[in-house]
Structure formats: structure tokens, C-alpha cells
Amino acid sequence: MINLEELTLSIFVQERTLIDGTSLYNEIFVYMSRLNMFNFWICTDNMINNSIHHHLSEDDIQQTFTNIIFQQVECIINHFAHISQYHVFSLPFMFSCFDYIGNTFPTVIFNYVRILRVQDNVPFEHEFFIRIACSFPLLQQLTIKNVRPQSSLPDELNSNDNQLYSIVNYSYLISLCFEIVHHDYVEQFLDDTKHIYLV
Template structure:
């Protein structure tokens, strides 16, 4: 890694570069994470002597190595001049380590954590974070007790914070996080705060839920918060109720677990979306999705209910009442957890147009049926640009081999580069 800094301009780079943005274009999960922290991230801080701004990014957080400071010396990843850091970290321990004094001049900190399922294993001595002015925290999966015992106490130390961005999904909660909670548990400790952006998703098992609130109740609880407008989505599925409260305009690139009922808002920043319900998604629902999420690139559909009233038979005939839905930027589509009707909904060009689709995750049998063993004309166009096909559930390698040798299969997927079986959730 360090060889990349061996250049005739080494001295100039060391002295003059103050802002560095490191972009990962490929999935580097196979790299030793802890070694990457010391061999790359720490080396960057040592090499660039006047570095004040470091951002590490990729196409999606888990596609590049996170910073890992747990069980490493407190002198690791140390800087006396860095004032802005944006990076993906392994767990909340690493967040606490970054704030233990090793980055004393830090004023802006932007962190992404994939999941937060364990309590902090180390003791960190963190004083009031008086220098911190801007803090952004994204956690895609967090247990409720960790939110209460780890995150909220940290917020209380950010006494001079001016901008807070919070995107978090919390599981196993028995009470809602509403405007009253945000005011009493967070904002009261941040008297200088003037900008608040948030998307808080709470997943609650219905038999654990003590007090239900309507959408109007939740919105009313924000009436005393002076910041921008907010909205919420309530989705009832099986035994789980999902509440999502968020500030407007919606500034995040990911939204999960919305169902048939969601507000008529244009989510211009959302690129990744999961739709999930135990009530069927009709054709009109996907029209609304296309309108509300005009720049959508990644879509996952989870619904085990048939679209039509015929539960035992797939109707593949063209319906004259359908108007074609267009997703001009959609590059990845996941249908392996959806009823067979949804495979037809998206692959049938008389219903949906997918000019940019390059990755498809789908059940093998459903794909076979919908495409009529890769012979159906109306499902050919939306498959023509696919480069990566992920088959679920896992099937025998011999079946995949025979499928790839099929003339009709190859005509269906002329640009295919990879066809693999899905062994686990992506």
C-alpha cells in the first residue's frame, strides 16, 4: 500500500496536500481489515503532514475496508491538525476511540457503521466534545439498549454542536422515538444546534409494543421543534411494525421497509430502496415508486402475496390497462424474496422498462417460468443488459452450467459476465 506514495513528487505531496478524498471503486472485503487500518489509514495521517480533511468513500460502505481501532494503541490514527474526517468504521468502539483525544482539532466527524449489536468492550475517557461542530452518524442496524446506553450519552457531550445528521435503524424497541424524545434526550444538550437532519427507523414486535401512536400523533410531537419539516411512514407487516420518522427535505440515499402506504413526496436523494409488505403491491404502487424515487438505482422487493386475484396461476397476458413504468437509472434489482408475479412485473417490457439494469437477483424457477425457459419475447429486453445474475435458492452447479450452455439463455443475456448462486443474504 505504501508504495503508492513513492513518487518524485513525494515531498510536495507531503507538505502541500491538506484535503484528501480516497475513493474505493471495487469491493475490497478480502483485505485484512485491521492491517488496512495501520498500513493505509494511519499511514495517510503520517505521510501527509498538513492534512486537515480526510474522506474515505465507496459505492456502498461495506464495499471497502472500515477503520478498526479496537485493541490498537491510543496513538494509532493520531493527528494534531485534522479537523474533518469522513469514514466507515467497524463498530461503535471505533467511534469512541476517535473521540478519546487522538484527534483534538476535529470539528467535523462523519461516520458510517454497518451494525451495532454489541456493547463497547473497552473503557474510553471522553471529555465534553467542545470542538465538535458537525456530527453525522449512520447506523444501519442498532439494538435499542445500545442506542439508549451508548449513543445518547455520547450526544450529551456534544455541547457546542451546530449540525447533527442522524440515520439509524433501531430494533427490539418497545417505545417510539418521537419529537418529545428528540427534544428531551438530544436537543436539550445541544444549545448551539441550528441544523438537524434525521431518518430514524424503529422496528417493534407488535406483542412488545406498549403504546401505539398514529401518524398524526407523531407529527404533533414535533410541533415544538424549530427545525425543518418532518414526515413519517408507518408500515405494518406480519408481527413487526416499522415506524420511520424523517426530516424534510429527505437528504439520505437509502430508505428501507416502506410498504403500500407512504407520503406523496419526491425523494430526490434516495438511490437504495427496499419495499416490504404483506399486502400485495399492485401495478399502480410501482408507478408511485417510480415517481417518488426518480433517481433510484438499487431496488429490493419483498412481498410473498400474489398481485392478481388468481392465487394458483400466473397470468402473463398483456393487460391493456397497464401503462409502462420506467426506471431509467435502476441498475440492481432483487426479486428473490418476492412472489412470482413481481418477476413478471419487472421483466415484462409491457409493464416495466429497465434500460440500465445490469444486476438481477431472482429465484431460478420463477425466472424460468416467467421467461418460458428463456424463450418469451416480452421479457427479453429487460434482461438484455444484465451482466450479473444471482440465482436463489442455491442450485446444483451442473444446473448452472447447463443453463449457461443453453442457446436461448445466452441470447437472453448476451452481456452476462457472472452467473452465481446466492448462498446468503446480500
């Protein structure tokens, strides 16, 4: 692997120290002097009470990528019930699947993502689905996992003269999965008066 010039790496790690820019540099790049293109997506899951990284911010993690000169790097941190999840990836994001992002994700266009799974401990409001449609324009499969009810959706979207919510279009969506969800999400997607259209 010492002569490698291009590397695409997708790795999901559980119960291990966070893989950050310093780790990548010390454990991979020092052995690959010819590497000139590196596309990556690294996801690390840790139990919150076991995680020494629980208090790291996205900026803290991005600062470790100062030795990565090939492209821009983004980070997403999610804290679910008992798990902290860290996504670190190069831009543009070159992978077709993105597993388990929550309400917080960067304002980036994920042109290659066709399969997306979303999960959070706080409700997904209508604006979240607008952001998903804009950030994942070629999305074909969407899985939703969220048991929290939406805060304002039922009353406001049931109004016949509602102009508060923008229409959300998922032009390429062919598969919609509700894993463990509150009925608000099912209604929002399957009731055509709720301003989300699968066209």
C-alpha cells in the same frame, strides 16, 4: 457536542420505545442550544404484541414534533407479520438508502435515495411501482420482498390491447433484487410486455 450547529442522524432501533419528537427534544436538543440544522431518519422496530405504540397513527407521532422548528417531518408506519415499524424523518430526506417501506408512504420526492427496499403483507399492485418511480426518481437499486400475488396483473397486463396500465420507467436502475417474492413481481419487471421498463 454542546457546540454542534449541524447534525445528521440516521438510527435504526429495535425493541425500544418509539423515538419521537418529544424524545429528541428531551434527550438531544436541550443539550444543543446552537443546533440550527438537523437532518434525521429514525426507524424503530417493535414486536406487535410487545408494542405499546401499535395503535399510534402517523398524525399522533407527527404531533410530538411541535418543538422541532428546523424543517418538516414525515412519518411512515408499517405493520408486517409480527413487527410494527416506525420511520420518522426530516424533509427533504437526505439519505441515500431507505429500508423497507410498504404500500403506504407519503407523496414526497426522495431525490437523494439511490437504494430502496420494499416489503409488505399486502400485494404491490402496478400503481405502487408507478408511485415508486415518481417518488424515487434517481433509484439505482431496488429490492422487493412480498409473497402476496398481485390481484389483477396477470390477466389485464397479458392483453395485447391493454391501455389500463401506465408504462413505468426506472431510468437509473442498475440492480434489482427479488428477496422473497411471488413470481408476479419477477414477471412484471423482466417481461417487457408488462409495462415496466428498465431504461
